[in-house]
Amino acid sequence: DQQVKQNSPSLSVQEGRISILNCDYTNSMFDYFLWYKKYPAEGPTFLISISSIKDKNEDGRFTVFLNKSAKHLSLHIVPSQPGDSAVYFCAASAGGGADGLTFGKGTHLIIQP
Amino acid sequence: AAGVIQSPRHLIKEKRETATLKCYPIPRHDTVYWYQQGPGQDPQFLISFYEKMQSDKGSIPDRFSAQQFSDYHSELNMSSLELGDSALYFCASSSGANVLTFGAGSRLTVL
Numbered sequence: 001d002q003q004v005k006q007n008s009p010s011l012s013v014q015e016g017r018i019s020i021l022n023c024d025y026t027n028s029m030f031d032y033f034l035w036y037k038k039y040p041a042e043g044p045t046f047l048i049s050i051s052s053i054k055d056k057n058e059d060g061r062f063t064v065f066l067n068k069s070a071k072h073l074s075l076h077i078v079p080s081q082p083g084d085s086a087v088y089f090c091a092a093s094a095g096g097g098a099d100g101l102t103f104g105k106g107t108h109l110i111i112q113p
Numbered sequence: 114a115a116g117v118i119q120s121p122r123h124l125i126k127e128k129r130e131t132a133t134l135k136c137y138p139i140p141r142h143d144t145v146y147w148y149q150q151g152p153g154q155d156p157q158f159l160i161s162f163y164e165k166m167q168s169d170k171g172s173i174p175d176r177f178s179a180q181q182f183s184d185y186h187s188e189l190n191m192s193s194l195e196l197g198d199s200a201l202y203f204c205a206s207s208s209g210a211n212v213l214t215f216g217a218g219s220r221l222t223v224l
Contacts, residue, residue, distance in 0.1 A: 004155075034212065036215075041217070042217050042218075043117070043119075043203050043205075043215030043216050043217045043218050044156070044203070044215045045215070046212050046213070046214065049212060089155065089156070100146050100148070100158030100159075100161055100169060100171055101146075101158065101213060102158070103148075103155040103156045103157075104155055105154065105155040106155060
């Protein structure tokens with residue numbers, strides 16, 4: 001049972017436009033959400049996070065939106081740049097502490113020139 | 114800045130053999146996590162250690178064991194290897210917060 005779902009395996013966006021990556025979750029105990037970016041042959045790199053007490057967090061070109069009632073979060077990248085081409089993983093945790101993160105399957109974002 | 118170091122980066126073993134992966138967390142990080150990512154799959158949490166004690170257990174097979182040593186490095190021991198164990202194994206560390214810093218991974222191929 002996939003508790004964190006990224007329903008789009010891949011997404012193609014033109015350079016300069018907005019990229020929107022979506023993530024849905026089923027576990028209502030999740031209270032902290034993260035986005036990781038992964039390049040080939042490298043480990044996932046932390047990008048941005050959001051606590052369940054917020055509905056938006058912004059860091060430069062990256063903004064994460066959280067809709068708790070819909071159990072949905074999204075990552076907006078604007079403007080999209082060629083270096084943004086990577087696999088983006090949505091991850092969630094419940095209660096913080098030393099528990100592992102639950103990851104989605106990832107969305108491969110391709111930025112086209 | 115120092116990152117999470119994993120070794121070896123690549124490992125090839127045959128069925129029923131044993132493999133050991135090592136992880137050196139970021140200095141002063143007190144928690145280490147192990148994840149397994151199979152081909153086309155999302156990273157699956159295996160096990161974590163906080164201050165050298167096992168803190169949480171995920172989908173780690175009984176054939177696998179792990180420990181964290183006094184210098185905070187961790188080792189994942191895998192015995193009686195099966196073809197399905199072929200995967201990328203990530204180690205991550207954190208300093209008590211939710212944000213994990215991942216290593217580059219160790220790719221295990223079982224023939």
